[in-house]
Amino acid sequence: MITGKNYIGSQLIASGSKTYKTINPQLNIENPWTFTEATPQEIDQAVTLANNAFKIYRNCSDHQKAAFLNTIAEEILTLGDELLDVYCTESGFPKGRAEGERGRTIFQLRSFANMLTEGSWLEATIDTAIPNRSPLPKDDLRKMLVPLGPVVVFGSSNFPFAFSTAGGDTVSALAAGCTVIVKSHSMHIGTGEMVASAVIKAAQKHKMPEGIFSNLIGSGVTLGTSLVKHPLVKAVGFTGSINGGRALFDLASQRPEPIPVFAEMGSINPVVILPGALEKNSQKWATAYAGSITLGTGQFCTNPGLLLGIKGENLNQFIRQLAEEIEKIQPSCMLHPSIKADFNNGREKIRAQNGVTTVAEFKGEIAPNYASQTILTVDGETFLENPTLRHEVFGPFSIIVQCDNNEELETIINKLDGQLTGTIIGEPMELNNYKMIVDALQNRVGRLIFNGVPTGVEVCASMIHGGPYPASSDSRFTAVGIHAVKRWVRPFSYQNWPDELLPEALQDNNPLNIYRTINDIITNKTI
Template identity: 75%
Template sequence: MITGKNYVGNTLKAAGNRTFKTFNPQLNTENPWVFTEASQEEIEEAVTLAHQAFGIYKNCSGLEKADFLNAIVDEILALGDDLLVQYCSESGFPMGRAEGERGRMVGQLRSFAQMLTEGSWVQAAIDTAVTDRVPAPKEDLRKMMVPLGPVVVFGSSNFPFAFSTAGGDTASALAAGCPVIVKSHSMHVGTGEMVASAVIKAAQKTNMPEGVFSNLVGGGTTLGASLVKHPLVKAVGFTGSIRAGRALFDLASQRPEPIPVFAEMGSINPVVFLPEALAVNSQKWAAAYAGSITLGAGQFCTNPGLLIGIKGAELDKFLEELGQAIEKIEPSCMLHPSMKAGFEEGTETMLSQTGVSKIAAYKGDTAPNYGVQQILTVDGKTFLENKTLSHEVFGPVSILVQCNDEEQLLKIVNQLEGQLTGTIIGEPNELKEYDKLIKAMQNKVGRLIFNGVPTGVEVCPSMIHGGPYPASSDSRFTAVGIHAVYRWVRPFSFQNWPNELLPPELQNENPLQILRTVNNIQTKSQIS
């Protein structure tokens, strides 16, 4: 049941005086539920509860936190199909997407629970004392990661499960030992409330302190700004636009005590098509990229918005086949009328630029809020001279840049801003010929793909979902996979501390049997 209220700790509250509704883009009508924006008093109470909970939660063992995360999964699954129906009614996505994304959400939570159960993620490092060292004795030093404090997580529009209420940011922060306050995304707050109810039930069943999780609702910018500026908040997780992410980053840096904002923002995910690959398999790559460009109505942060190739018969053939493939795909519903309007405005801006032409677009009729996919093209010189052409358009559109030669292609890659992904489509023997290009791409992206599509992000320890600014605000961290936990922790050292008063991770006996670095050697052995 949707109440339209805020979870302030374990309690549902609605003291605010502003209300709003979500929208069903498939039906092109408002949903019936009324949601009440969190009041300043509720914001203050949620943050205060999180701060108080931190004093207890940071000392919970890895097994206790793992039980909590696994209990969240159990409660989410217990919501059954009702949660999936709610997701579809607020996103416009089909049921298959809802099921798949729910699977990713619970998979992320399970992976962090496994990480906590094993325990080595704390990166324990021990350098034992050498009392007779000359000219000065060596002190006993022991280091591990400790949580930062309360974390604010902003739900994302395009992933109501995987990057929202109990998504990767929340799962990783809770795993780190940080209480979480979610600012639910206004497009799917009903979905967020249902997921939040599961988190609260799990917290109560596993005896977590009240305030370890809160879920607040707000339709404008006031709620988010208030949370980021609150002195008890210690870090922020965000997935969304460059404009919004940078605004939060600036707010956080202007505080008396600046805090980190881990923002995953804009990316056009450049794809370079090398000539021999197109000569061998142009039709295959045309079909693959037509599917990638239109997947989820182009509303993926890894959508391939920029295609680059060298002029010639191979590229001409590929462009023709890509256009034909694009025209055959049925458009998909976008998240919200505002998303469709932004997509259309961005596409029209691109088409209004000198030298840009439309190669192909879906020609059939579409229902309201469905994005009509398009392929645009421009020559390399024009692209280099016009920064507007390298801006992200959120939706199913890509621009193909036709370069005169390899030198111009390299200039384009070197001029790009930071990206989440870069892709090279080529034959293996071509890679050695384009060594400079590959090195240039490595400097610009967080993940470099060979002969694939960028859409589709595997949740595993080797995944990097981040990249140089503005793809993310800190390229040293990933937003996907268990290593996302390191955004919410800091290193802490104990010097000459009594063994029995140390955390178990640092005690001589190694009671948790975790992998530690002891005097520069990785081992699970005890210290004698």
């Protein structure tokens, strides 16, 4: 089922000469498939098709779009175990992870379909005319959200399903009424092609316009630059490194017509461990965080890479317990030899800094692309003075900062870059005594967790997966949950427009039976 070609709309095309292979990280060998990079002509063809398709797709009803998304889910499931096998071969993840991530992807598709069917996501707002208002009459104004246009989505390395070809960025853009061009991630191109085939089949079943979706192969720099700079592209979704996301953001800003880049980037997800929690049950938290740090070989964007506590015997005991627990865990495979190399380099760069001590590291024999989980520690003053210690190490790694007092802890939090998550481990009654710490952490993150671990991102309407820069390029938006759709739309008003020519969401008789704000009252009644 894998051809190694680009999906330019529904056509499989490979006229270029540059080719790639993916790696099986478990076996440390190349996979058998050969993939051909999209040529400049193919890139332009895909974007032009997407632009033409947008003119039609933007006018599809929400019920039509919902049916399309549900069929994508069905087509992905139809691919069965063969898709899971390719996923595992290209990622090194076990089959259980593949099944879980596929389930999350299917749930995302269904969630956006349900959102479309319910309809209030359009934020339809109506202020009816008052022609006899004095001293000036009031016009009739009606507002709703409308799609931006063709969207480019960059697949992520660590979620071959949920943040890639038919993942959260793609499905939220399609739900918004945008067409999508995916830049397939080079580490799992075969997985991407199979998922793309499911999207294309669903589009054909619903007679969607040719070019509603394309899936392109190529290096991050060459293909990515061409897509972001293309004048017909109107927005970009990205999940990956700070360097990669910032490069795309800068490119988009320098265009004659700047466009938004919604990039989810780096995060070390600070965890503040209060004394009361350690005094009550430090072993519980040591076990929980050993599991969280090593979950998925630490290759989650919410991996807890920074633990903060107040010096003392309770913290010392926690450090010993965490070291014991994490060294018991068998290492697992990383996504790619290059990711393993980056993990080693990042860890050793931090370990080489003055004042840093290793408190735990798996010391047994490991396979080539497996990672030795590592815990380091440093005092608060040294951490404050050395920005290198705040860099993300993507993998099973965390650094424990031992602070002299609450004031130093608060200073450290205030100096951190923006993060996806922050966590407080403590007793409920302690929070009143650490309000400044809680407020400081809230100011640096998109999601604040109490007595839990940051790994695990629930797909629901209340989830915020984003945060102040560089966790994301725009902290007002989430990359997870139905509100991710708001990245791909803009508000639009009609003034004194004939009722029969308005979109159904704004017509007087409310044919969609959706909830709207009419003269400041939320209702589903007619006008």
